[in-house]
Amino acid sequence: MTIPYDSPWMNDDLRMFRKTVRQFIQESFTPHQARWRDEHHPDAGAWTKAGAIGMLLPDVPQELGGGGGTFAHEAIVLEELARVGVHFGSSVQSIVARYIHSYGSAEQKRNWLPRMARGEVVGAVAMTEPAAGSDLQGIRTVARKEGDHYVINGSKTFITNGQQAGVICIVVKTDPKASGPRGISIILVESGLAGYRVGRPLEKVGRHGQDVCELYFEDMRVPTSNLLGPAEGRGFFQMMDQLPYERLSVALAAVAVAERAVDITAEYVKERVAFGKPLLDLQNTRMKLAECKTAAHVGRVFVDDCIKRFIAGQLDPVTAAMAKYWLTEKEFQIVDECVQLHGGYGYMIEYPIARMWTDCRVQRIYAGTNEVMKEMIAWSL
Numbered sequence: 001m002t003i004p005y006d007s008p009w010m011n012d013d014l015r016m017f018r019k020t021v022r023q024f025i026q027e028s029f030t031p032h033q034a035r036w037r038d039e040h041h042p043d044a045g046a047w048t049k050a051g052a053i054g055m056l057l058p059d060v061p062q063e064l065g066g067g068g069g070t071f072a073h074e075a076i077v078l079e080e081l082a083r084v085g086v087h088f089g090s091s092v093q094s095i096v097a098r099y100i101h102s103y104g105s106a107e108q109k110r111n112w113l114p115r116m117a118r119g120e121v122v123g124a125v126a127m128t129e130p131a132a133g134s135d136l137q138g139i140r141t142v143a144r145k146e147g148d149h150y151v152i153n154g155s156k157t158f159i160t161n162g163q164q165a166g167v168i169c170i171v172v173k174t175d176p177k178a179s180g181p182r183g184i185s186i187i188l189v190e191s192g193l194a195g196y197r198v199g200r201p202l203e204k205v206g207r208h209g210q211d212v213c214e215l216y217f218e219d220m221r222v223p224t225s226n227l228l229g230p231a232e233g234r235g236f237f238q239m240m241d242q243l244p245y246e247r248l249s250v251a252l253a254a255v256a257v258a259e260r261a262v263d264i265t266a267e268y269v270k271e272r273v274a275f276g277k278p279l280l281d282l283q284n285t286r287m288k289l290a291e292c293k294t295a296a297h298v299g300r301v302f303v304d305d306c307i308k309r310f311i312a313g314q315l316d317p318v319t320a321a322m323a324k325y326w327l328t329e330k331e332f333q334i335v336d337e338c339v340q341l342h343g344g345y346g347y348m349i350e351y352p353i354a355r356m357w358t359d360c361r362v363q364r365i366y367a368g369t370n371e372v373m374k375e376m377i378a379w380s381l
């Protein structure tokens with residue numbers, strides 16, 4: 001009755017890659033999820049294992065230690081993790097790698113990228129501060145130049161991979177007096193320097209296995225050669241350039257979760273009996289699931305188009321914002337509807353649909369809130 005849909009960017013090489021990644025996650029990550037959740041971060045060894053099978057930095061050139069693939073390889077990793085609800089910070093690892101690859105010196109690339117691809121070093125991006133999230137121009141972390149060093153003071157919050165990070169892209173003000181974005185720079189910082197402190201793991205509503213924490217910097221001295229890019233004052237523009245990658249990553253994970261929610265709910269309502277017949281025989285169940293399946297499919301076609309355009313170098317920031325906003329809204333609506341169709345079991349954390357519900361709420365908040373996405377889209381009107 002239906003012809004199976006295949007993403008237009010898919011090919012045999014990518015299918016093989018998906019099979020390897022899926023099997024690895026199933027064997028090496030899924031069995032440890034309860035412990036990751038208790039400890040609020042993935043096992044330290046998970047990173048090198050993921051590196052060994054080529055799951056980290058799959059779209060970074062091979063000569064820099066990466067997989068030599070395209071964003072399609074990255075998309076597969078993100079989809080496979082999202083499908084089974086494993087919150088491993090490999091997408092942030094890829095984002096950090098893109099900053100280094102796009103703006104780093106040859107020395108910075110050689111120093112960090114091969115080790116990040118092997119999982120020996122974990123990356124984090126530290127933009128958000130207690131008093132500045134959406135309004136990044138309001139950050140207060142300052143890097144003051146003293147000879148051939150910056151002295152950094154300030155703090156960051158909600159930093160994914162924060163506890164495990166070995167290298168952090170810290171967004172700072174190098175010129176606090178400059179107006180607008182021009183005083184903002186990004187500095188690559190090695191964790192563990194004097195004056196660097198990691199806060200406690202933050203207690204989140206969901207995604208308990210994901211490492212998210214605060215970072216503090218007190219008179220932390222960093223060589224000026226750690227500046228990302230050829231000059232100070234480029235940080236804001238570097239972030240604006242890279243955000244479509246992050247937003248597309250969030251959007252495609254949203255579609256993978258929505259598709260999975262429909263699949264597991266369809267199975268559930270075939271098994272669960274009420275009033276002498278499976279829930280699927282109730283017209284409301286069929287209508288709701290038909291709506292969810294249609295919305296997930298529309299999302300799939302849209303995100304596939306974005307992936308294709310990104311690989312071709314043609315995904316503009318406004319379309320990336322549309323994908324991030326619309327697909328995460330749909331994800332939440334679909335998962336919420338699927339919780340409803342599970343009845344009370346949908347609220348029990350041992351059921352995957354309940355975890356999907358708590359886990360996906362934040363998708364509308366991070367990587368730029370959906371309200372900020374709509375503002376961006378509105379500017380293009």
Ligand SMILES: Cc1cc2nc3c(=O)[nH]c(=O)nc-3n(C[C@H](O)[C@H](O)[C@H](O)COP(=O)(O)OP(=O)(O)OC[C@H]3O[C@@H](n4cnc5c(N)ncnc54)[C@H](O)[C@@H]3O)c2cc1C
Nearest residue numbers: 125126127128132133134158159160365366367368369371
């Ligand atoms: C689990 C998690 C992981 C995260 N990981 C990272 C990370 O690795 N690195 C990092 O730097 N940050 C990270 N963040 C931070 C995240 O990006 C911010 O929370 C987000 O950008 C929103 O900032 P805020 O929390 O300060 O909210 P605020 O900016 O205070 O926003 C509050 C509300 O006001 C609305 N609002 C703000 N400005 C506007 C506007 N112009 N128009 C309309 N409405 C507006 C927002 O949409 C929101 O509804 C993470 C957050 C979470 C929860």
